[in-house]
Amino acid sequence: MTRRTSVTAPEHLGSTEFRQDYGVRxxxxxxxxxRGIASVELVTRMAQAGLMAFFGTGGLPLETVExxxxxxxxxxxxxxxxxxxxxxxxxxTEREEAAVALFLRYGVRHVEAAGLxxxxxxxxxxxxxxxxxxxxxxxxxxxxVLAKVSRLSMARDLLSPPPPHVLESLLAAGHLTPQEAxxxxxxxxxxxxxxxxxxxxxxxxxxxxxxxxEFQRLRDEAMARYGYTKRVxxxxxxxxxxxxxxxxxxxxxxxFVVTGSVNQCTPEAGTSDAAKDLLAALDSExxxxxxxxxxxxxxxxxxxxxxxxxxxPRANMLHQLYRxxxxxxxxxxxRARVVQDIWFRQSFDQVWxxxxxxxxxxxxxxxxxxxKNPRHRMALVFGWWFARTARAAVEGNAAHSAEFQIHCGPAxxxxxxxxxxxxxxxxxxxxxxVVAELLMHGAAExxxxxLAGFHEAHGGRQPFRxx
Numbered sequence: 001m002t003r004r005t006s007v008t009a010p011e012h013l014g015s016t017e018f019r020q021d022y023g024v025r026x027x028x029x030x031x032x033x034x035r036g037i038a039s040v041e042l043v044t045r046m047a048q049a050g051l052m053a054f055f056g057t058g059g060l061p062l063e064t065v066e067x068x069x070x071x072x073x074x075x076x077x078x079x080x081x082x083x084x085x086x087x088x089x090x091x092x093t094e095r096e097e098a099a100v101a102l103f104l105r106y107g108v109r110h111v112e113a114a115g116l117x118x119x120x121x122x123x124x125x126x127x128x129x130x131x132x133x134x135x136x137x138x139x140x141x142x143x144x145v146l147a148k149v150s151r152l153s154m155a156r157d158l159l160s161p162p163p164p165h166v167l168e169s170l171l172a173a174g175h176l177t178p179q180e181a182x183x184x185x186x187x188x189x190x191x192x193x194x195x196x197x198x199x200x201x202x203x204x205x206x207x208x209x210x211x212x213x214e215f216q217r218l219r220d221e222a223m224a225r226y227g228y229t230k231r232v233x234x235x236x237x238x239x240x241x242x243x244x245x246x247x248x249x250x251x252x253x254x255x256f257v258v259t260g261s262v263n264q265c266t267p268e269a270g271t272s273d274a275a276k277d278l279l280a281a282l283d284s285e286x287x288x289x290x291x292x293x294x295x296x297x298x299x300x301x302x303x304x305x306x307x308x309x310x311x312x313p314r315a316n317m318l319h320q321l322y323r324x325x326x327x328x329x330x331x332x333x334x335r336a337r338v339v340q341d342i343w344f345r346q347s348f349d350q351v352w353x354x355x356x357x358x359x360x361x362x363x364x365x366x367x368x369x370x371x372k373n374p375r376h377r378m379a380l381v382f383g384w385w386f387a388r389t390a391r392a393a394v395e396g397n398a399a400h401s402a403e404f405q406i407h408c409g410p411a412x413x414x415x416x417x418x419x420x421x422x423x424x425x426x427x428x429x430x431x432x433x434v435v436a437e438l439l440m441h442g443a444a445e446x447x448x449x450x451l452a453g454f455h456e457a458h459g460g461r462q463p464f465r466x467x
Contacts, residue, residue, distance in 0.1 A: 008448035010440035015233050015255035018192070021144055022110065023081040025050040026440050027256035030263045030432055031148070031237060032085030032112050033407070034058030034201070035394055039270030040068050042263065042432050044075045047082045049433035054112040054146075056270075058087040058294075059390070062098055069106050083110030083146070088120050089294065092363065096122040104129055112258075113147040115202065115294070116154055119189055124162040125175045127190070131183035138229055139183040146192040148237055148258065150204040155215050158190045159222035159232060188222065192233045192256065199238035200261045201407035202292060203303045212236050212252050241284075241411030242418045243442025247450075250443060259439065261412040266432045272396025275406055278308055280427040284413030288312040291319035293386035293405070297379050299323075305406040311389050314343055314403060318382045327374035328381060343403070348381055355384045 011019075014027025022029075030046055030053035032038045038056035046053035055072065057065045069084065076082055084103055088096055100122040103111065113123055123145065130142040147158050162184055170176040176184070195215045197208035215234045223231065233255035240246050240259050249257050264271055265279040288306035291299070296319065306312050318339070325331050328348045331339075340347050359367045359380060370377040392400035415435075416425075423429050424438070 008444045008451060010437075010444045013250050013440065013444060013447070014235075014257070017231070018233050018235075018256045021191070022052050023079075024052045026436065027235075027254075028436055028440055029053060029112075029146070029256065029258045030436065031258045031260045032056040032058070032114065033260060033264055033269070034060075034085075034087075035390060036060055036064070036068065036270040037264050037394065038085070039268060040071050040075070042266065042268035042270070043072060043082050045268050045432055046436070047076050047079050049436070050081070051433055051436055052081050052083070052110075053432070054083040054085050054110070057085045057099060058114075062095070062102065065099065066102055066106075069102070069108070073106060080109055083112055083144075084108050086111040086113045086123065086126065086145075088113060088115045088117070088123065093120065093122070096120060100126045109142070110144045110146070113145055113190070116147060116149055116158070118154075119157050119162060119166060121166050121170055121175075124166050124184065124189060125170055128162070128176060128180050128184040128187070131180045131187065133179075133183055139186040141183070141187050141191065144191045145189065146194055146235075146258070147190045148194040148196040148199075150196045150206045150211065152214060152218065155193060155195075155218050156222075158193055159188050159218055161185050161187060161226060162189050186226070186228075188226070188228060188232050190232065192235060193219065194235045194237050194256075194258050195254075197236070197238035198409055199303065200287075200409040200412075201302050202295075202300060203238065203409070205289075205303070206238075208236055208239060208249065209252060212249070212254060216253055238409060239411050239414075240439070241414035243439055243446050245411070245414065246439045246443035247446040250447065251450075259411070259435070261407075261409045262415045262435055262439075263432050264406075264408070265412060265415075265427045266430045266435060267428055268432050271394045271406075274396035274398070274401060275393045275404060276427045278305060278404065279406065279408065279412055280416060280425075282307060282408070282413045282416055284410040284417070286413055287408055287410055290315040290405075293383065293390065296322070296383060296386070297376075302407055303409050305404070305408045309402060309404045309406070311403050311405045315386065315389075315405075318385065322375070322378055322382060325375075325378070328378045329374070344385055351381050351384045352377065355380050 010026050018027045032054040033056040036056050043053040043055050127145045134140050149155055167181045171181050195211040197206045197211050219232050219234050235256035236249040236254040237258040241262050265276050286307040287303050289301045290304045290312035292302045370380050389403045389405035393404035393406050
């Protein structure tokens, strides 16, 4: 017979401060998914349910992001429990700067930072806009930054105060006041650090039971070194597709959890029914690593769906061609014909003509570089295909269904197994807040049962922190 206990409730899992700072019921957030897959509808529904979600700004024109932000503010008047994704890209700093200026203009208080390879001035500008000292002289920040990372070096930098040269540049540009910069010097760059393990999209596929404790130790070292008065929270993301996985994160000491893959197979997600049908049929082994669209030239990888789509092998082949050749013209003619006739369905020249028009408007410096560097021109031409495959999945373009690009981790498959034979087997019933309730209530039940068993065996001692 299953043991049950009333001691553990979803409201008691994780950090109380997280719930207070974000104004939510659970230490849980739905993370951003690019191209607005973490949509206005998804963020709105979560906020109205008293839960946290971040709008997916990556890959969207800034005008679309602004329109979405206006709608969100209209939907959630008087509610602060929503956030925006801040995608950091060292090759497109102007986009990051414009996004932060937009967020500040509309009073955004929470961002989820992703794609970080360094502490950027834009991130520091957002975090410390409005920073001040209270009546006792203690430094305070009024904005939250939740950063998802998987590397220790990046975690260390984010747990430290911002670099002095970054603060100096922001002061010189008038982006921070002397008072804000003064307070920033005694505060960490982030309020929340999320250990991202085996997730969809960009991933190092780190082991969560190694990564989370490492980040917690780094946090404790930073707290002692810098004398922070407010504790930096450390959470978990990646692989969270079942109540058991969420419970394991909290047992490992997570202050909060961030879900991703499972949320794109919900009615509110901003992607096509065709993509959701595919996602709802996945098992945990139906993902693969593919070359990254955003960081193609650097050789980064993303985790994607491999079942019923050729995206991963074709993406990896394009990267091999890029590595082996200095220009499009140097590619073996037979291979070039396959790519143009079957994959692209256009010639390289046709694709380049179309790409030039787009890049001339969005990234003029890239266009100049491509004219001087044939290899960079090749990367831009291949990038056209990556953009098409992502768009095809979001739009449900049947003509390109065999190459849908869908970022996804194994959590999707484990969630499908978890709800098999229930009403949630149909993704049309998997509302994003319903998914959150299932995972958090289920985790609380798992931990309650563990706690009851531990009490029976060990005379009432507490094995882990509940609140």
